[in-house]
Amino acid sequence: MSTYRERMEAYAHHAALLASQDNTPTLCQAARWIKEADKIVVGGAAGLSAAGGMDYMSHETLEQVFPQLSKKRYDHFWKALWDPERTQEQKWAMLAAEALWARFDYPVISAYTHLLRILQNKDYFVLTSNIDGQFIKAGFDPQRVFEPQGSIALLQCSRPCCDMLWDGEPFYRQIARDIDPVSFSCPTEDIPHCPHCGAPLVQNLRGPDCFIPRETMKNRQPFEDFMKEAEHSSTLFLELGVGFNSPGLIRHYFQRLTWLWPNARLIRFNRDYPSTPKKLGERALPVGGDLKENLLKLDRFCQEEL
Numbered sequence: 001m002s003t004y005r006e007r008m009e010a011y012a013h014h015a016a017l018l019a020s021q022d023n024t025p026t027l028c029q030a031a032r033w034i035k036e037a038d039k040i041v042v043g044g045a046a047g048l049s050a051a052g053g054m055d056y057m058s059h060e061t062l063e064q065v066f067p068q069l070s071k072k073r074y075d076h077f078w079k080a081l082w083d084p085e086r087t088q089e090q091k092w093a094m095l096a097a098e099a100l101w102a103r104f105d106y107p108v109i110s111a112y113t114h115l116l117r118i119l120q121n122k123d124y125f126v127l128t129s130n131i132d133g134q135f136i137k138a139g140f141d142p143q144r145v146f147e148p149q150g151s152i153a154l155l156q157c158s159r160p161c162c163d164m165l166w167d168g169e170p171f172y173r174q175i176a177r178d179i180d181p182v183s184f185s186c187p188t189e190d191i192p193h194c195p196h197c198g199a200p201l202v203q204n205l206r207g208p209d210c211f212i213p214r215e216t217m218k219n220r221q222p223f224e225d226f227m228k229e230a231e232h233s234s235t236l237f238l239e240l241g242v243g244f245n246s247p248g249l250i251r252h253y254f255q256r257l258t259w260l261w262p263n264a265r266l267i268r269f270n271r272d273y274p275s276t277p278k279k280l281g282e283r284a285l286p287v288g289g290d291l292k293e294n295l296l297k298l299d300r301f302c303q304e305e306l
Contacts (some may be wrong), residue, residue, distance in 0.1 A: 018274055018288025026287055027294065030267050031301035033285070035278055037236035039229065040119060041251035044095045044135065045130040045269060047241020051291035052109025054102060054132060056081075065101060068184050069094075089185035094173035095203065096186070099152045102132045104169055111292050112138035115240070115300040125226040127247050128240075131205070146223040148216060148249070150205035156212045159190070161197040163212050164202055168192075230261075237266045241291055243273055258283060 002010070007178055034040065046056070054077040055061050063070045066077060072305040074080040081094055131152050135145045141156055155168045175186045192201040204212060237254040237259050243250070258266040266284040267275050269291050274289055276284035 011143050013273055014275045014286070015270070015272050015288045018286065019271070019290075021288060023287060023294070024297070026285065027298050028301055030285060030287065030298055031218055031304075033236055033265055033267060034118060034122070034302060036234065037235040038123065038210075039226070039235045040122050040124040040194075041227070041230060041235060041237050041254070042115070042119070042124055042126045042128075042235065043239040043242055043254055044126060044130055044131065045242040045250060046239070046245065047243060047272075047291060048111055048115075049102075049109060049130055049169075049241075050102060050136075051111045051241065051271075051295075054106060054109065054134075061228060072184065087185060088191060089188055090183065092175055092191050093179045093186045094153075096102065096172040097165055097179070099168060099172045100176055100202075103151075103153050104172070106132065106134075108137045109134055111295045112140075114295040117299050118295070119303045127222055127250060129225065129246055131235055143219065143222060144226075146219045148206065148220070150203070150211065150216045152203050152205065154204040154215060155192060155201040156204045156210070157194040157197065157199055158202045158208075158210050159194065159197055159199040160210045160212055161199065162213055164196070165212065166192075167299060168203070171201075175254050175258060201225065212269070233255075233263065235264045236259060237264060239266065239268045239270075240295075242268075243270070255284070 007210055052055070053061065057156050058074045059076055062074060062077050066080070067196045069077065069080045077098070082100065086094070116138050124144060128135060128139060128145065128147055130148070131149055133153065142190055153168055155166045155171065157164065163194070171192045178186050193199065194201055201304055202208065202210065204215065206216070237258055239250060239254050242251045258264045258280055259277070264283065266276060266280060267287060268274055269285065269287045271288065271291055272289040274286040276286045
């Protein structure tokens with residue numbers, strides 16, 4: 001059995017090989033598969049947004065968008081957000097900066113726009129681990145987007161004393177106005193608290209025991225109903241930018257169902273980890289290289305196929 005390091009090296013080698021080749025034939029085949037599919041299950045993760053510049057792991061992004069944090073010698077924004085030595089005031093300053101950048105102020109990423117055109121007139125459902133709201137911003141049907149990880153746009157009681165959810169934007173705007181540029185912290189009085197019990201508010205994200213799933217899970221039943229129909233249809237799993245941060249939600253789920261459903265196919269777009277399981281054979285299509293450029297080309301090929 002290969003070690004984790006060996007598997008990662010194999011992924012990197014395969015990704016480099018695919019990126020070095022002309023993938024026009026592969027994208028043409030992907031366009032045909034999309035045309036032939038009765039149902040399409042879209043899986044979108046961080047790599048899809050990163051293709052449009054929303055890259056938490058990029059030092060260049062940190063320098064351009066959060067220069068104060070770059071001066072504190074963080075390598076990238078993700079490292080800053082998980083710094084165990086942050087004070088509560090620094091934590092909320094970073095959370096506010098992230099939410100305003102990623103959820104509220106970031107423009108629609110072209111990769112999502114091309115994806116929406118690719119899926120026009122198709123029966124689709126989106127499963128995403130992203131919390132940036134780009135699918136909705138780009139014009140995807142809100143009733144066909146399932147975001148089980150939660151939303152940084154909403155705040156909830158950390159206790160929780162109730163199931164209330166609050167719009168986080170006003171709190172984030174106030175915090176951003178008051179951030180100290182040197183310490184990158186906000187005043188203690190800016191930290192939001194529950195108006196009912198006084199406990200600190202937290203973002204409505206899956207993970208903590210206090211998580212309130214009401215808003216996040218509203219599309220769970222429609223998604224499950226769609227998947228029941230998809231099991232007996234010609235179904236395409238279209239996976240975009242899904243790595244190994246939380247592979248169980250989309251990556252492993254999609255390849256397992258492709259294996260179990262005889263009429264299913266899988267297309268995996270991934271710059272770093274495009275490999276698909278050998279047991280899926282010709283029912284899986286790995287696509288490496290730049291995701292933004294690949295979706296641009298795929299959009300064009302799909303329009304030609306119409």
